[in-house]
Amino acid sequence: EVQLLESGGGLVQPGGSLRLSCKASGFTFNDYAMNWVRQSPGKGLEWVSGITGNGGSTHYADSVMGRFTISRDNSKDTLYLQMNSLRVEDTAIYYCAKGPGLLLRFCWLDPWGQGTLVIVSS
Amino acid sequence: DIQMTQSPSSLSASLGDRVTITCRASQGISNYLAWYQQKPGKVPKLLIYAASTLQPGVPSRFSGSRSGTDFTLTISSLQPEDVATYYCQKYNDAPSITFGQGTRLEIK
Numbered sequence: 479e480v481q482l483l484e485s486g487g488g489l490v491q492p493g494g495s496l497r498l499s500c501k502a503s504g505f506t507f508n509d510y511a512m513n514w515v516r517q518s519p520g521k522g523l524e525w526v527s528g529i530t531g532n533g534g535s536t537h538y539a540d541s542v543m544g545r546f547t548i549s550r551d552n553s554k555d556t557l558y559l560q561m562n563s564l565r566v567e568d569t570a571i572y573y574c575a576k577g578p579g580l581l582l583r584f585c586w587l588d589p590w591g592q593g594t595l596v597i598v599s600s
Numbered sequence: 601d602i603q604m605t606q607s608p609s610s611l612s613a614s615l616g617d618r619v620t621i622t623c624r625a626s627q628g629i630s631n632y633l634a635w636y637q638q639k640p641g642k643v644p645k646l647l648i649y650a651a652s653t654l655q656p657g658v659p660s661r662f663s664g665s666r667s668g669t670d671f672t673l674t675i676s677s678l679q680p681e682d683v684a685t686y687y688c689q690k691y692n693d694a695p696s697i698t699f700g701q702g703t704r705l706e707i708k
Contacts, residue, residue: 513697515644523636523644523687525697537696573643585691586634588646588655 480504480589482574487594494564494598500557500574500591508532508552511577513587514559516570516596526572527559531580542568564598571595602627606688606700612708619675621703623688628669632692635664635673638702639684647686648673683707 486498500512514526527548529536536548547560557574572594575587603626613619623633631651636644646655648664651671661676675682688700 515697522702523638523689523699525699528697539696578649584632585697586646586649586689587636587644587697588649590643590645592643 480576482576482589482591484572484574484591484594487572487596489597489599490564491600492564492566492598495560495562496564496596498559498561498572498574498594498596500559502555502557502576505576507550507555509580511580511582511585512550512557513575513577513582513585514548514557515573515575515587515590516568517573517593518567518570521570524570528577528582528585529557530582535582537582561596564596566598569596569598602629602690602693602698604688604690604698604700606703608703609701610704610706612706613678614708615678615680617678619678619682619705621673621686621688621705623671623673623700625669625671625690629690629692631666632690633664633666633671634689634691635662636687636689637682637684638687639681644687678705678707680707 481503483501513528527538529548545563549558573590575590577585605624635648638644651666652664685702685704
């Protein structure tokens with residue numbers, strides 16, 4: 479069974495940093511692109527970032543470009559999201575989600591992890 | 601940028617009703633559209649990809665279709681467990697992904 483388990487969320491002050499992790503199991507991790515999607519309280523879904531299976535290509539939403547960095551360690555079957563210069567508007571549940579193939583092209587998302595909550599507040 | 605307009609934003613229907621939710625793209629996106637279901641307090645779940653391909657395990661009362669730049673998610677006979685918010689997602693212009701605004705479905 480494919481499983482994704484996020485961790486690393488918490489309360490952080492504006493301007494602070496946080497690193498999220500997503501531990502994958504049940505599939506050959508390096509064969510699949512991975513994505514981060516967030517959902518602010520009571521709001522809709524917003525794609526944040528994606529990375530190809532080999533980690534060679536990464537992409538970001540304009541809202542996080544230059545502040546967030548996606549990476550992966552295929553030896554540990556783990557996806558990361560380094561979040562710097564956090565803003566109040568970054569407060570959200572952050573989900574990791576698996577793509578259907580190696581690349582970020584034509585990427586629907588299945589499955590999703592259970593999410594980790596990030597609260598940015600002073 | 602291609603915009604996705606999802607409608608309605610909320611919907612109330614009776615058990616057994618046929619329910620339709622629409623997503624309209626501002627430009628052509630071929631069949632590069634997926635639908636997700638998010639039950640209250642739960643994680644989004646993929647229902648349909650490539651506009652009309654049902655994800656394994658999804659009940660057959662769910663279906664998807666496309667007419668030009670209009671995409672429709674249909675529930676043929678509404679069940680209590682279908683109470684959720686439904687999102688469309690386009691994925692034609694990789695690598696970015698865009699979601700619709702969501703449709704909250706309730707039982708009347």
